[in-house]
Amino acid sequence: MKTEWGFAQLLPLSTFNDADNGYLICDTCVFGAEVCVINYTSRGQSINILKERNNTYTWKIDNFSSLDGEIHYSDNQEFTAISQRKFNCKGYPKGNLTAKDKCQSLILGLNDLKTFPSVRKTYAKFKMRMRNQYHGEHMEIEGYNCFTSSSMAWGPSSFLLLTDLHDASNDFLVNDTLIVEAKVSVLSTGQNFSVKLSPYPNGDEERNGEEYISLYLVIAETNNLPPGWEVNVSFKLFVYHEIQDKYMTIQGS
Missing domain, CATH: 2.60.210.10 (Apoptosis, Tumor Necrosis Factor Receptor Associated Protein 2; Chain A)
Structure with a gap:
């Protein structure tokens, strides 16, 4: 069962850490996500x-x-x-x-x-x-x-x-x-399920994310999901640009 989606190479660390680029200001950054479920199936529940x-x-x-x-x-x-x-x-x-x-x-x-x-x-x-x-x-x-x-x-x-x-x-x-x-x-x-954002501030080395910010969308509390449960999603991940007051957007599925 796939429980995680995202990007190992979301944004170069050199770009992200440079305050002039507006992503990391006063040691604070903002990530976001928009998720659309395309379909999901499971044995033991009605979908x-x-x-x-x-x-x-x-x-x-x-x-x-x-x-x-x-x-x-x-x-x-x-x-x-x-x-x-x-x-x-x-x-x-x-x-x-x-x-x-x-x-x-x-x-x-x-x-x-x-x-x-x-x-x-x-x-x-x-x-x-x-x-x-x-x-x-x-x-x-x-x-x-x-x-x-x-x-x-x-x-x-x-x-x-x-x-x-x-x-x-x-x-x-x-x-x-x-x-x-x-x-x-x-x-x-x-049925409801919940997701959370999982950032790697120093990059996800296991998935070739060295020298990048890595960001993933993760299904939370997978132990509570019924056996055989699967979900296909379309999603967008956001990084807020505080200087320009807008989001950098990357879409995936």
Whole structure:
């Protein structure tokens, strides 16, 4: 069973240790990870991996200019996707958090976690789209998220600049109507498992990581997993650049 993913040669130590490069400041650094489970199987537990389907929900927002800057939900509050899981869309017409008064914010949320076992996770691949109502040049993003009782929603606070949204030549806002779509195309559910980051500050010599920072994503508490359990993941590892306020990102699987 594979329990570890990552990179032995993530970043040269000479680059990482040089404070001018912004990764190690005052003997402090920040690592991060984003994990998407592609599939996993096990003898002795029920895993539900669902096929890709077309599940597109359209949210037509009339009288957009009359909305205040607070949160607004899709008309019917929720829509049903694969396996009868219920989602909702919500938006902040004038932005949320750091994007306040700068960008339109859009959020996709799983709406039935209260009726779903707390030890289960729902993995979704989805697209969120703001339609160009004339020319088909839509603004869209694609993402993955693991929905749990502590993480019920996902979406960018900076989906689209308000200046671009209100620019009539972009055809997003027509006759004071905005059209938003959410497509949930892949979904799976399964039992919880946890992961942790395992850095090697001086490099992982056993895997040719000398003179590099090595960083791995590791499944925690493998003794609690059922026999025959396997998981395939797509992941991103991050190293924070404190000077430029951004992350160096490396993707793997």
